[in-house]
Amino acid sequence: AQSVTQLDSQVPVFEEAPVELRCNYSSSVSVYLFWYVQYPNQGLQLLLKYLSGSTLVKGINGFEAEFNKSQTSFHLRKPSVHISDTAEYFCAVSVNQAGTALIFGKGTTLSVSS
């Protein structure tokens, strides 16, 4: 079975500082990896995904993530955050099979202050 661990439940950071949100996964088979963002009172929106190919994945709003198979990690990074990045971020994994359900981590709340 697959599982996802988001290592930080809350990450406070000042505006224009860099940020890293950490995600580790567990799986005995190859996986697809995703990061979603949820702004207050909204549904989830896809930030970026890793399906295959280059291990550095770029997403929307200046975010990027790196797939590290040996470390079983998929950490999300942004070099300079804005107040508007304040949201909850979810890492998710699915096995490399068509149409399977996603397994989500418990989420990381990113709070950006001025």
Added chain:
Amino acid sequence: DVKVTQSSRYLVKRTGEKVFLECVQDMDHENMFWYRQDPGLGLRLIYFSYDVKMKEKGDIPEGYSVSREKKERFSLILESASTNQTSMYLCASSFRGYNEQFFGPGTRLTVL
């Protein structure tokens, strides 16, 4: 743009009531999912469906049922609502063979 809509943003029901949460997607997706989201627990899968009239239990199906009579619509049913079902409910859909899911805005259900 893919659009997933949910019938209500906020819903208040009484214990013991039968509750229907409706989800509609307009992109001809084969797969549809229902999750509940609780603080500190993330998203947990309740049920999913790979095709019309098909359903599969997720991680927490107890107290819930689902219905998928048409491809675009997936309903979550609480047969007898209880206070521990107070939560945010999120619907999602995806194409068969493609694991990216598209989410609706969510329904915040309060059971009194």
